[in-house]
Amino acid sequence: MSKDTFYLTTPIYYVNDxxxxxxxxxxxxxxxxxxYHRLRGERVHFLTGTDEHGEKVAxxxxxxxxxxxxxxxxxxxxxxxxxxxxxxxxDDFIRTTEERHTAPVQKLAQQLYxxxxxxxxxxxxxxxxxxESFYQPSEIVDGLCPIHETPVVMLKExxxxxxxxxxxxxxxxxxxxxxxxxxxxxxxxEVLAFVRAGLQDLSMSRTSFGWGVPIPWDxxxxxxxxxxxxxxxxxxxxxxxxxxxxxxxxxADYHIIGKDILRQHAVIWPALLMAAGLPLPRHxxxxxxxxxxxxxxxKTNLTGISPHTLLDEFGSDGYRYHFLRDGTFGQDGAFxxxxxxxxxxxxxxxxxxxxxxxxxxxxxxxxxxxxPVPGEAxxxxxxxxxxxxxxxxxxxxxxxxxxxxGALEAVMSLARATNxxxxxxxPWKLAKDPSPExxxxxxxxxxxxxxxxxxxxxLFSPAMPAASRRIRAQLGLPGVETxxxxxxxxxxxxxxxxxxxxxxxxxxxxxxxx
RNA sequence: GGCGGCGUAGCUCAGUGGUAGAGCAAGCGGCUCAUAAUCGCUGUGUCGGCGGUUCGAAUCCGCCCGCCGCUACCA
Numbered sequence: 001m002s003k004d005t006f007y008l009t010t011p012i013y014y015v016n017d018x019x020x021x022x023x024x025x026x027x028x029x030x031x032x033x034x035x036y037h038r039l040r041g042e043r044v045h046f047l048t049g050t051d052e053h054g055e056k057v058a059x060x061x062x063x064x065x066x067x068x069x070x071x072x073x074x075x076x077x078x079x080x081x082x083x084x085x086x087x088x089x090x091d092d093f094i095r096t097t098e099e100r101h102t103a104p105v106q107k108l109a110q111q112l113y114x115x116x117x118x119x120x121x122x123x124x125x126x127x128x129x130x131x132e133s134f135y136q137p138s139e140i141v142d143g144l145c146p147i148h149e150t151p152v153v154m155l156k157e158x159x160x161x162x163x164x165x166x167x168x169x170x171x172x173x174x175x176x177x178x179x180x181x182x183x184x185x186x187x188x189x190e191v192l193a194f195v196r197a198g199l200q201d202l203s204m205s206r207t208s209f210g211w212g213v214p215i216p217w218d219x220x221x222x223x224x225x226x227x228x229x230x231x232x233x234x235x236x237x238x239x240x241x242x243x244x245x246x247x248x249x250x251x252a253d254y255h256i257i258g259k260d261i262l263r264q265h266a267v268i269w270p271a272l273l274m275a276a277g278l279p280l281p282r283h284x285x286x287x288x289x290x291x292x293x294x295x296x297x298x299k300t301n302l303t304g305i306s307p308h309t310l311l312d313e314f315g316s317d318g319y320r321y322h323f324l325r326d327g328t329f330g331q332d333g334a335f336x337x338x339x340x341x342x343x344x345x346x347x348x349x350x351x352x353x354x355x356x357x358x359x360x361x362x363x364x365x366x367x368x369x370x371x372p373v374p375g376e377a378x379x380x381x382x383x384x385x386x387x388x389x390x391x392x393x394x395x396x397x398x399x400x401x402x403x404x405x406g407a408l409e410a411v412m413s414l415a416r417a418t419n420x421x422x423x424x425x426x427p428w429k430l431a432k433d434p435s436p437e438x439x440x441x442x443x444x445x446x447x448x449x450x451x452x453x454x455x456x457x458x459l460f461s462p463a464m465p466a467a468s469r470r471i472r473a474q475l476g477l478p479g480v481e482t483x484x485x486x487x488x489x490x491x492x493x494x495x496x497x498x499x500x501x502x503x504x505x506x507x508x509x510x511x512x513x514x
Numbered sequence: 515g516g517c518g519g520c521g522u523a524g525c526u527c528a529g530u531g532g533u534a535g536a537g538c539a540a541g542c543g544g545c546u547c548a549u550a551a552u553c554g555c556u557g558u559g560u561c562g563g564c565g566g567u568u569c570g571a572a573u574c575c576g577c578c579c580g581c582c583g584c585u586a587c588c589a
Contacts (some may be wrong), residue, residue: 011589013589014587014589015589016589034551051589053589054589055589056588056589057589061539121534164586181556186518186519186583187583187584189517189518189519189584189586190517190518190519190553190583191584193516193517193518193584193585193587194517194585195585197516197517197585199586199588200587202586202587204587205586224587224589225587226587226589228574228589229589240581247585259583260585261589262584263584263586263587264587264589267586268586268587290553326527327526327527328527328528331519331520332582332583333526339525339526339538340536342525343537343538344536345549346539347536347537347538349549349551350549350551350552351551353549353551354548354549354551355548355551355552356548357547357548357549357550357551358547358548358549358552359547359548360550361547361548361550362547365547366547402567405527406528412531416552419551419552419553420552420553420554422547422548422552422553423544423545423552423554424553426545426546426547427547428545428547428548429547430548431547505549506549507549509549509551510551
């Protein structure tokens with residue numbers, strides 16, 4: 001069996017925290033890509049999940065008076081709940097405490113140990129007793145812990161090390177021969193500079209706490225959480241358990257990540273795979289941070305905004321549209337409520353929602369709610385059809401370039417073109433003209449406008465699945481287009497005689513709530 | 515300190531050698547089917563500063579100013 005599946009992943013999220021809009025940003029973007037590829041008729045596997053090992057989870061659990069596993073069980077539903085509200089269409093949700101993950105992880109570790117890629121070494125560094133953790137020498141200020149401002153001690157710990165340094169040349173070769181392995185380009189440059197500066201071996205086990213995957217040949221050690229976590233991308237698709245499934249899915253086409261975890265994905269992960277003798281992912285794409293007031297969003301800055309708050313006001317579509325449409329995916333982008341509200345009203349309520357509303361109002365009052373049989377197309381209809389084709393091409397290009405904003409701008413331009421088409425054809429004037437010619441023309445205009453809306457419902461379905469369903473319901477169409485993209489967009493596919501049902505506004509205008 | 519990036523209309527940004535662009539916001543006009551909506555028109559910019567290369571630079575080079583990222587295990 002060879003690879004036949006488009007496979008993309010989000011990071012697995014660390015369960016010491018509940019989701020904020022930064023996590024949701026990554027996940028929404030990945031979902032947009034997954035839905036687009038499904039719409040193209042591709043077999044898609046979209047993976048997300050949770051990372052549940054490590055010291056911080058143990059600490060968070062202890063603070064809550066729970067065992068780590070119980071804590072994780074308690075937090076995971078908080079994540080799934082947000083993904084459900086956001087219409088995240090993941091095909092699988094992996095938790096790193098699952099047997100299907102830990103068993104293959106141990107097996108691979110044993111393989112690396114047996115073949116000499118792992119050795120027992122000694123780690124020495126500044127250690128804060130109060131924190132119970134090691135620091136980097138650069139983090140220590142005047143010999144004091146940066147958090148407790150108390151003296152640190154030099155402590156030694158025996159750890160197992162992964163021979164990361166041995167893969168330095170092969171990693172550099174990877175970045176050079178496959179320039180888009182890491183994207184955007186600025187991130188690739190960072191990674192390349194980092195690796196060229198020289199790699200140290202990676203300490204991959206801990207003995208100071210016990211919440212992790214045990215090292216199989218020395219159970220006093222647990223695995224460093226990143227070495228465990230990264231492997232979710234292969235264990236979730238059958239590595240070590242279902243070889244046929246693994247081969248048809250792996251390697252991943254895209255790992256979508258935030259820029260904070262670039263090194264793990266662009267350096268450690270490919271090195272581990274090289275050691276394991278497995279194929280490498282095709283692309284690692286690191287997007288930027290959302291910033292609030294010019295600062296990285298975080299709980300400590302009190303800038304961590306709950307997705308629920310925004311979902312209550314904007315719904316899944318308003319939420320998804322804003323984060324996909326505003327900003328450049330690879331760069332940091334400023335989040336602001338005002339910008340989100342402005343975008344919602346300008347694009348979704350005014351341009352798109354009102355287009356549906358005005359068109360169906362006319363079909364309802366002029367043709368009793370039945371899509372009329374169109375007459376001969378004029379130049380205006382030909383032009384509108386061209387605009388639809390351009391929107392589809394723009395969507396393709398935007399996805400290909402990992403530029404959701406460009407993709408959605410292209411699609412929205414069809415809504416604007418349709419509004420313009422209606423204004424120029426002025427069906428409300430035609431309706432007042434009793435001649436058969438005018439009636440025929442009116443039918444053509446309203447058919448064409450309705451067909452354009454049908455196309456918009458398809459083109460917007462990856463970004464705004466719920467809105468797409470609402471629009472299609474009003475058009476009297478099935479909620480989901482099941483035919484693949486080129487076919488579904490044949491101009492004139494909408495059947496005359498279809499009964500439309502003008503309903504509630506698809507996107508009601510919103511007033512600022514502060 | 516080293517390496518890298520950014521600084522373009524009020525706002526968010528696109529634009530890598532050839533007369534400065536989009537969307538939003540603002541002003542004016544049209545239309546009335548529609549969610550005070552839609553459509554058209556309008557302006558605006560020393561393209562961070564200084565110097566250089568070039569017939570010609572926002573776009574290439576140098577210096578300066580400002581902001582940011584990376585400089586290893588913090589999942």
